[in-house]
Amino acid sequence: MTATTRSKRRQAGEGGISEYATKAGQRYLIKYSHTRPDGSRGVVLKRGYLTKKEAATDLRQRLSSVDDHTHVVPAKMTTGEWLDQWLDGLQLAPSTMASYRKNVRLHLKPRIGAVPLQQLTGARISTAYRGMETDGRQDHRSGEGLSKRTVRYCHTILKAALSDAVRQGLVVKNAAGDAKPPSVTAAKAPEMHPWSGAELGAFLRWADDRAAEHRPAWHVLAYSGMRRGELLALRWRDLDLEHSTLSVRRSVGVVQIEGKGKTIVEGPTKGKRARVVDLDAGTLDVLRAWRLARAGIALSLVRDDALIFGTLDATHQHPERFSARFTEKQAQCRRALAHAAPPAIRLHDLRHTHATLLLRAGVPVKVVSERLGHASVMITLETYAHVMPGMQAEAAATFAALMAGGAS
Incomplete structure (x- = not known):
């Protein structure tokens, strides 16, 4: 038996060590079999050991990992290569996919993309997170830190991958399981600033004359609790005047597509479930008047498949511009009403206004949750926990009053 073929005889599947010649001298290789994740059998051959002892030590460790079902095939794939491959295999809504790709491209790959996948550790990931918090922004404010909410979102993506x-x-x-992302508390959503009923009324009354073309959309948002994207995806066929309802089936959003820039995409709602929202008589009147006004411009704008709040070209309004317009009009309102003007809020706070006013009025949480389209009542409870303490105090006072009345 020659040096290039000498090997110790072993039982099938146990593995073996072989010696071979190179220009630099004798080297050793190991060969062993293992079971792949799909159940098939595979063979691993690894060369380059300087001594037989070194080869034997590594072989024992690898065979032990095979027995313990912790074995992984040696690979040179980097973390960035795996993230790209993983993204290509996902089947998610276009807006979600665009968000994942954006955060992988801008935040994860620059920090850990070059790290070999099998060498990625919780410590390296934690270091990347701290770097993101320090100077992770890649937009017009490049060099500033990312919000803890964004960093935790990146952690969610990486952990799934x-x-x-x-x-x-x-x-x-999963190395992400050993990492230290920002806590849930630190990464909580931006503080909401809902209006009171009087503040909402003051703004809508001002908008009657100063922003009449936008007021119907703001009214429907505030009186239905819909999300911005859901409102901008509504079509006239979704309105049921006989039963006083709106069917919320779709949503539009802005996604970044490589080579195309920012693009408006229509897809399912955030919860991927359609829902029906009941409307009050006043909101129905607003929609009737809006449809009449649109028909006066062009009958094509009031066909069943036409967007209720689309552009005059019958296309979706740009969601970001829609929000910017709300902010702009609020500034005009503050200049006009001075101290009587409501405080500045985000467009999304109209949704929070709807939920907060209903909860404070004693409407059951389950009903509010259904109107908002939350996946569960727990999400509603967690989102609007700040409203609950006052409600509990009112409930305690109500119970005491009932008992006092019964005792008299």
């Missing part, structure tokens, strides 16, 4: 890497046998464990 690494979970799939574990399932495919590329890594033994």
Whole structure:
């Protein structure tokens, strides 16, 4: 038996060590079999050991990992390459996919993309997160830190990608599980600033004369609790005047598509479930008047498949410009009403205004949750926990009053 073929005889599947010649001298290789994640058998051959002892030590460790079902095939794939491959295999809504790709491209790959996937550790990921918080922004405010909410969102993406890497046998464990992202508390959503009923009324009354072309949309948002994208995707066929309802089936958003820039995309609602929202008589009147006004411009704007709040070209309004217009008109309102003007809020706070006013009025949380389109009542409770303490105090006072009345 020659030096290039000498090997110790072993039982099938146990593995073996072989010696081979190179210009630099004798080297050793190991060969062993393992079971792939899909159940098929595979063979691993690794060369380059300087001594037989070194080869034997590594072989024992690898065979032990095979027995413990923690074995992974040696690979040179980087974390960035895996993230790209993982993204290509996902089937998510266009807006979600665009968001994932944007955060991977701008925040994850620059920090950890070059790290070999199997060498990625919780410590390296934590260091990347701290860097993002310090100077992670890549927009017009480049060099500033990312919000803790954005960093935690990146953590969510990375953790999901690494979970799939574990399932495919590329890594033994999910390194993101050992990382230290911003806490849930630190990454909570921006503080909401809902209006009171009087403040909402004051703004809508001002808009009657100064922003008549925008007022119907703001009214429907505030009186239905819809999201911006849901409102801008409504079509006239979604309005049921007989039953006083609006069917919320779709949503539009702005996504960044490589080579095309920002594009408006229509897809399912955030919860991916359609819902029906009941409307009050006043909101129905607003929509009737709006349809009449649109018909006066062009009958094509009031066909069943036409957008209720579309452009005059029968296309979707740009969501970001729609929000910017609300901010602009609020500034005009403050200049006109001075101290009588309501405080500045975001467009999304009209949704919070709807929910907060209903909850404070004692409307059951389940009903409010259904109107908002939340996936569960728990989301509503967590989002509007700040409203609950006052309601509990009122409930305690109501119960005491009932008991006092019964005792008299």
